[in-house]
Each structure stands twice: as structure tokens, then as C-alpha cells.
Amino acid sequence: MVLLIHTADIHVGAFTRSSLRTASVEALEHIAGYAVDNNVKYLVIAGDLFERYQISSFELLRRIYRVLRYLREKGVKVIVSPGSHDSSPRGNDDISLLYEAGLIYIPRFEITSETIRTKPLQIDDLVFYGIPGLRNNKEIEYLRRGRVVLEDTSSTRVKRILLLHTSVRIAGYDPSAYSHRYGYTVLENDAIIDTLSKINNIDYIALGHIHFPVPLFDETSINRAYPGAPIGRDANDLYETYLLRNKYRKDRRFLLIDLSNDKPIVKSIWEDFNVYVGYYKSYYSGLDETRDEIKRVIKDLPDIRYKALILELENIPVEDKNKIYHLVREFENRFKIHIHIRSSFKETLSESISILGEIGDIEELERKAVEELINKLSIKVSTNKILELINTLGREPVETGKEEFYNSMLRDIKRIMEEILNVK
Numbered sequence: 051m052v053l054l055i056h057t058a059d060i061h062v063g064a065f066t067r068s069s070l071r072t073a074s075v076e077a078l079e080h081i082a083g084y085a086v087d088n089n090v091k092y093l094v095i096a097g098d099l100f101e102r103y104q105i106s107s108f109e110l111l112r113r114i115y116r117v118l119r120y121l122r123e124k125g126v127k128v129i130v131s132p133g134s135h136d137s138s139p140r141g142n143d144d145i146s147l148l149y150e151a152g153l154i155y156i157p158r159f160e161i162t163s164e165t166i167r168t169k170p171l172q173i174d175d176l177v178f179y180g181i182p183g184l185r186n187n188k189e190i191e192y193l194r195r196g197r198v199v200l201e202d203t204s205s206t207r208v209k210r211i212l213l214l215h216t217s218v219r220i221a222g223y224d225p226s227a228y229s230h231r232y233g234y235t236v237l238e239n240d241a242i243i244d245t246l247s248k249i250n251n252i253d254y255i256a257l258g259h260i261h262f263p264v265p266l267f268d269e270t271s272i273n274r275a276y277p278g279a280p281i282g283r284d285a286n287d288l289y290e291t292y293l294l295r296n297k298y299r300k301d302r303r304f305l306l307i308d309l310s311n312d313k314p315i316v317k318s319i320w321e322d323f324n325v326y327v328g329y330y331k332s333y334y335s336g337l338d339e340t341r342d343e344i345k346r347v348i349k350d351l352p353d354i355r356y357k358a359l360i361l362e363l364e365n366i367p368v369e370d371k372n373k374i375y376h377l378v379r380e381f382e383n384r385f386k387i388h389i390h391i392r393s394s395f396k397e398t399l400s401e402s403i404s405i406l407g408e409i410g411d412i413e414e415l416e417r418k419a420v421e422e423l424i425n426k427l428s429i430k431v432s433t434n435k436i437l438e439l440i441n442t443l444g445r446e447p448v449e450t451g452k453e454e455f456y457n458s459m460l461r462d463i464k465r466i467m468e469e470i471l472n473v474k
């Protein structure tokens with residue numbers, strides 16, 4: 051039997067100031083335990099092992115080193131491809147340190163303005179390739195233009211696995227509906243990666259980047275899937291965990307891939323990863339009442355290691371927003387719980403509360419800066435449009451076909467400007 055585990059988007063280092071901060075490393079420990087107990091010899095992490103390219107937590111790093119050392123001692127090989135969060139272009143990142151320590155394998159690649167060339171990494175009878183997640187989903191440009199080269203794919207009978215960290219529309223799931231989280235560019239459909247896998251004899255594509263598990267299945271014959279994040283990294287992910295359980299009657303998961311036959315058999319290993327997400331919606335009815343209400347909701351939560359609560363409180367008066375903020379912080383500490391407040395009342399509230407959330411990457415910082423500027427200038431334009439413009443201007447030309455590149459860029463700029471100025 052050729053078995054491997056496929057996971058992605060662990061985001062160790064997310065939720066830094068919250069009681070959830072150890073949840074993701076614990077999820078990885080759990081997956082590692084499953085691999086050892088079930089004699090699975092390969093663990094594939096398709097990007098975003100870490101929340102940032104360097105995390106500073108000694109506690110989390112020590113646990114990462116320990117679990118990886120444990121896997122190595124048990125003969126489990128861990129193959130990691132860089133994601134959009136955890137790699138630095140110069141390799142000053144934590145995953146490079148893990149590689150130097152001999153704890154993980156990273157399939158090598160070279161990126162020029164022309165191509166992404168990825169080199170085979172052979173381990174036993176398996177060959178791994180990795181296409182990293184790049185800033186602004188730039189890997190998509192390469193994929194669209196057919197400028198991704200997998201080297202030496204012709205050789206003997208081995209199974210080939212491609213680790214691919216990107217945003218692709220798959221099985222009816224459209225990541226562009228969540229574009230600010232997954233980048234502004236999305237591969238329109240998976241025909242491109244279909245072709246890529248066919249011409250390179252790829253047996254299985256281990257996808258990463260989309261935190262929601264796609265597609266949802268218990269067990270099926272399929273050659274690509276997003277396992278989804280075990281924990282996630284922000285309130286959106288927690289809300290999706292809630293939806294997965296309460297709307298789709300599924301859970302978070304990792305994937306067990308059986309490559310023994312011609313077609314891979316992929317099985318979802320559903321897991322709660324010791325996280326409970328509660329959702330509570332109410333109208334604000336005064337500070338004391340709301341305090342009692344929230345306390346009651348928290349006390350009703352099941353006794354589980356990691357608790358999160360999404361509170362939707364409507365009609366909070368502006369003069370009470372800071373009091374609510376402090377109340378929530380107090381409850382978070384007292385009850386060891388992660389609370390996220392969503393309010394439909396006024397933008398000012400979500401703004402003041404937003405420091406509860408995480409500012410994890412440059413794209414989020416960009417968004418915050420643009421939002422602030424729009425507010426300051428009181429102009430009527432959507433943040434998304436400005437970010438789309440910035441990202442379009444930041445596209446990098448490919449050496450061949452420069453004219454076509456600039457023409458299509460100008461077309462896009464014209465379209466965005468027309469939408470911003472509301473003309474046409």
C-alpha cells in the first residue's frame with residue numbers, strides 16, 4: 051500500500067494573542083499521531099505551515115521541532131511546499147531552517163520572469179514536485195500562460211505528486227467570492243491544472259491555499275482536492291468551521307491518499323481538532339444585560355479545549371463600543387475563549403473591534419491602509435476596486451509576448467477605472 055497524508059494551511063503562529071494560539075500546532079501533532087498509528091509513511095503539507103515566514107514564539111517552534119523529530123524517528127517523511135504566508139523570497143524563513151535541520155523535505159524550484167521550473171524530489175518510489183504560492187497569487191500568471199515546467203517526468207514507473215498552493219475554482223467552489231482572503235486572482239477553472247497534470251503524468255495534486263475543504267466527500271476517487279485548514283487563521287475560518295458543522299454536517303479534516311492503484315482513492319479524516327465554534331446573535335440591550343447574556347452563552351458552551359465564539363450584536367450605541375470591547379477582552383481572559391464580535395450597526399464598531407483580529411500578512415495591511423485612506427478622503431469607491439487596481443499595476447511581464455501582456459493590462463486598467471469612476 052502506498053499511503054500518504056495530505057494537509058495544508060496549518061498556520062502555526064496565527065491567533066497569537068488568543069487562547070487558540072496552540073490549536074494549530076496541536077492539530078499538526080494530532081495528524082502526526084495518526085500517521086504513526088496507521089503506518090502512513092508520507093505527510094504532505096501543501097503550503098502555509100506557518101502563519102508568517104518567521105514566527106517568534108519559542109513555545110510553538112519547539113513543538114514544531116519536536117513533532118517533526120518524532121515523525122523522523124518513526125520513519126514518516128514530511129514534504130512541505132512554501133505557501134503565500136510562510137516563505138520569504140530570499141529563504142530567510144522558518145521552513146528553510148526546518149529543511150536545514152533535516153526535518154522536512156522541500157521540492158526545489160526556480161522562478162524567473164519566464165518560468166517556474168520545479169525539480170523532482172524522489173523519496174522511495176514517489177516523486178514530489180512543488181509549485182509555491184507567490185505574492186498576489188502570481189503563480190496563477192505562470193499557470194495560465196503554460197509557463198510551469200516540471201522537470202524529468204518521463205522516467206520509470208513511479209507515482210508523482212504535485213504540491214500546488216494556489217487559488218483555483220474547483221468543484222463549483224469559487225474562491226473569488228472570498229477574494230480578499232485568497233488573493234484577487236483566481237484560476238478560472240481547473241482545466242489548466244488538469245492539462246498540467248496530464249502532460250506530466252501527475253497522479254495526485256495536493257492543493258493548498260483555500261481554507262474551506264473542497265470538494266466535500268467522505269471517500270472518493272479523485273486526483274486533486276483542497277483538504278482545507280485544520281484550524282484556520284482568522285474569524286472567517288472559524289465561521290466556516292461553524293458552517294461546516296451546522297450547515298454541511300461535516301467537519302474540518304485532513305486527507306488520506308491511497309496511491310496503490312491506477313487512480314488515487316482519497317478519504318476525508320474528519321476531525322474537530324479540539325475546537326468548538328459557537329455562534330450567537332442578539333440585539334444589544336444595555337451593558338449589564340449584554341454582559342449577563344454573553345456570560346450565559348459562554349457558560350453553556352461544551353467543555354472542550356479550544357473555544358471560540360462569534361457574537362453578532364446589533365445596535366450597539368457608539369458610546370458603548372469601548373465598554374463592549376473591554377468586556378469581551380475580560381471574558382476572553384477569564385474564560386479562556388476566543389471571541390469575535392461582528393456588528394451590523396456601524397462601521398466604527400467593527401473598526402474599533404478589529405484589533406481583536408489578526409493582521410497577518412501584507413495583503414491585509416494593504417487593505418487596512420486603503421480603507422483608512424478612503425475614509426480620510428471621504429471618497430466613494432470600494433476598497434476592492436482600489437486593491438484590484440494596485441494588483442493589476444503590479445503584474446510582472448513575461449519576457450515573451452510583452453505586447454499582449456501590456457495590452458491586456460491596459461484593458462483591465464481601463465475596465466477598473468470605468469468601474470471606479472462609474473462611467474460607461
Ligand SMILES: [Mn+2]
Nearest residue numbers: 059098135259
Ligand atoms: Mn493559508
